[in-house]
Amino acid sequence: MPTVLRIGSLRVVIYPNDHRPPHVHVIGEGCEAVFNLNCPSGPVEIRENHGFSFKRALAIARALEENLAHLCEEWRKIHG
Template sequence: MPTIFVLRGVRFMIYPNDHDPPHVHAWGADYEVVVLLGNCEEIYPTLREVRGKPSQAALRMILLAAHERCPQLFEAWRIHHGYQG
């Protein structure tokens, strides 16, 4: 599972052989958050799934990081999945 980047102890990962739509898994110490990437322009990253109990601050940080680094995350998805979107 390639880690794309780590921010404040949260690993942002893209799983090989994962399903569409393009998304990223953000792993904290005791939670996992799945964020849909959208297209990074008109459709911004949104929460898809939350497992565990991240704080509201952690959720905001994850969404902001996914938004700010959306092109990097989308390119990583494309490399691992061949997505042309």
């Protein structure tokens, strides 16, 4: 599970054997969430949230959107 981005103490990962649509898993702080990227232009949408507060999840989504081009490129590299 390659870490493709760090947001503070959080790891943003893409699983090599995962499925479409393009998405990332955000892991850390004892929590995990899955965000759909909606490549190439977003918006990033939360699909699953296990433990992050609503406010924290929104902040993560904003950080992912700031890095959307990079994340979509990483998804493409891993999944074609």
